[in-house]
Amino acid sequence: MSDEQSVIDSLNKLEAFLLSVENGGLGLVGVEGVGMATNNADGRHFVAVFDHNHKLLHARWITDEIFVTGKEMVRHGVKGKH
Structure with a gap:
């Protein structure tokens, strides 16, 4: 976590990170x-x-x-957009 450029500094970036995790975009198993x-x-x-x-x-x-401000988003997940 030493890459300062990867700091999440907005709710939009947090949402994108969480969606990436949920959708397997980071390659995590x-x-x-x-x-x-x-x-x-x-x-x-x-x-x-x-x-x-x-x-x-x-x-x-x-x-x-x-x-x-992002605690609820992390706790309850990202709601799908229609």
Whole structure:
């Protein structure tokens, strides 16, 4: 997660990331859940993708604002658009 260009800084980017995870666009195998967390070392927030053993498969940094405003989107998933 050291690539600063991959910081999710808008709800649109968070939605796109979540849809990519749901649709298999990241090539991750065994995805069982997504959550938000805080790095203990520096206090930065991230969104994480986990497998059934709660092993981290992929993560992206998120801004403080997205940590607050994107919780429901992560918790309940992205609603399909018609």
